[in-house]
Amino acid sequence: MGTDFMVGDDKGWTLNFDYQAWAEGKQFYVGDNLVFKYPEGAHDVLKVNGTGFQHCVAPAGTVALATGNDVVPLLMPGKKWYICGIGNHCATGNMKLVITVLPNTEAPAPAKTSAARGSILFCRDPTVANARRTDLRKFLVDESGEDEMEERNE
Numbered sequence: 001m002g003t004d005f006m007v008g009d010d011k012g013w014t015l016n017f018d019y020q021a022w023a024e025g026k027q028f029y030v031g032d033n034l035v036f037k038y039p040e041g042a043h044d045v046l047k048v049n050g051t052g053f054q055h056c057v058a059p060a061g062t063v064a065l066a067t068g069n070d071v072v073p074l075l076m077p078g079k080k081w082y083i084c085g086i087g088n089h090c091a092t093g094n095m096k097l098v099i100t101v102l103p104n105t106e107a108p109a110p111a112k113t114s115a116a117r118g119s120i121l122f123c124r125d126p127t128v129a130n131a132r133r134t135d136l137r138k139f140l141v142d143e144s145g146e147d148e149m150e151e152r153n154e
């Protein structure tokens with residue numbers, strides 16, 4: 001189950017709050033939600049890109065969330081940017097939030113995946129795989145034989 005992050009905690013989505021400090025040290029995962037709380041009509045929430053975030057401008061056609069209790073599901077990993085589109089709240093009121101969403105860890109552990117991939121690659125060389133099954137030291141001695149090396153390289 002995902003976590004609901006109340007943006008700004010008990011302050012909510014408001015003017016002159018340090019959202020960078022708020023986001024710092026938190027880990028957001030796919031499946032979590034951001035919840036923007038504010039008095040309806042006072043603010044809104046616009047999902048923008050990095051440029052929009054920097055300049056406090058949303059691309060034309062961006063649909064604002066404006067219910068005052070906006071739940072934003074984090075569906076994809078990566079950087080996400082949100083600004084308030086009312087007045088100069090973003091530019092002068094610091095109503096801007098950037099977070100990085102991490103892949104969901106409920107999927108099989110990445111370490112396991114790479115280990116499996118590694119063993120598949122390993123087994124593609126039957127000589128090595130066979131040597132492992134019998135005696136690796138013997139294999140290493142055989143490997144130094146020049147004739148055998150040339151044969152294998154073809």
Ligand SMILES: [Cu+2]
Nearest residue numbers: 043084086089
């Ligand atoms: Cu605002």
